[in-house]
Amino acid sequence: MKYTQQGIAITGCGSATPKQILSNEDLSQMVDTSDEWIKTRTGISTRHLASLDNSLSQLGAKAASQALSMAGxxxxxIDLIVLATSTADDLFGSACQIQSLLGASRAVAFDLTAACSGFVFGLITVAQFIRMGVYRNVLLIGxxxxxxxVDWSDRNSCVLFGDGAGAVVCQATESRDGLLGFEMCSDGNYNSFLNLAYQPQSKSLVHEVSIAQGGYEFITMNGREVYRFAVAKVPEVIEKALYRAELGTDDVDWLILHQANQRIMDAVASRLNIPDEKxxxxxxxxxxxxxxSIPxxxxxxxxxxxxQPGNIIAISGFGAGLTWGAAIFQWGN
Structure with a gap:
């Protein structure tokens, strides 16, 4: 196959969330917490939660449909669908289910797992397929x-999480490359700070042959260490991505961080000297x-x-793995 060099433009976006909403007041009836306690420490007031009738594939397909409509x-x-997720409906992946729901019969589809960094890692991944001339129209869903x-009896973690999906359409362009710079990082030494671990139990099959079968535990998190990690590493990775883009923080029109905690976002923006209004x-x-969260x-x-079209946007994801990364892109054609 002969490859041709081309750029990437992000031409459409969409999102979908479940109808159910759980407020801080609702949570205060479940665990020892309060609206003030949650807002002060996280900035969160409400979260959308999937019911038994909701699936990740349905949410992803709805978000993707909106993005396709905006992109025309x-x-x-569509040539390729990449689903960034850690909670697929099927352990083997849900991207193919989304492909079927959309009727995107020509598209190759696969899942990518990098937890809360998944959308950033996914954008960087699909850009390489487009830049090499392999695919022209790509759907990226987070x-x-x-x-x-979630352990809904753990007040330190259950107040944090919600459900949803977001999508963007990335298209090939010969005029310019909208992905201006990026950086990705991983460090498994800090895996224990935030994980969702498999808990195996030994099951004997025949003499001297046994296997490990079990299920996944609830999400566990060391909030203090995750905060320290994010505040230290995220500004650094954004600055590296800006350096690769030959840009400075003054060139950034909008900063979109992984929406984990308002205190983290405030601290990162402060360290980068990016004003709150951006x-x-x-x-x-x-x-x-x-x-x-980012899409x-x-x-x-x-x-x-x-x-607005032409705006320069810095995005950064960070989370389990631990993984973190940043991308700088220009919105629109």
């Missing part, structure tokens, strides 16, 4: 249903939606007119 594309024109894996935040309404915030900001 039909599902049949989505998670973390409520499936920071996109919707964590108050959705909580931490993992791989969905959810992006979609809202585009549709309410904040983000």
């Amino acid at each position: 594309l039909e599902a049949s024109e 989505g998670d249903i973390l409520s499936r894996w 920071v996109i935040s919707n964590v108050a309404n959705y909580g931490n939606t993992s791989a969905a 959810l915030a992006l979609n809202e900001a585009v549709r309410n007119g904040k983000i």
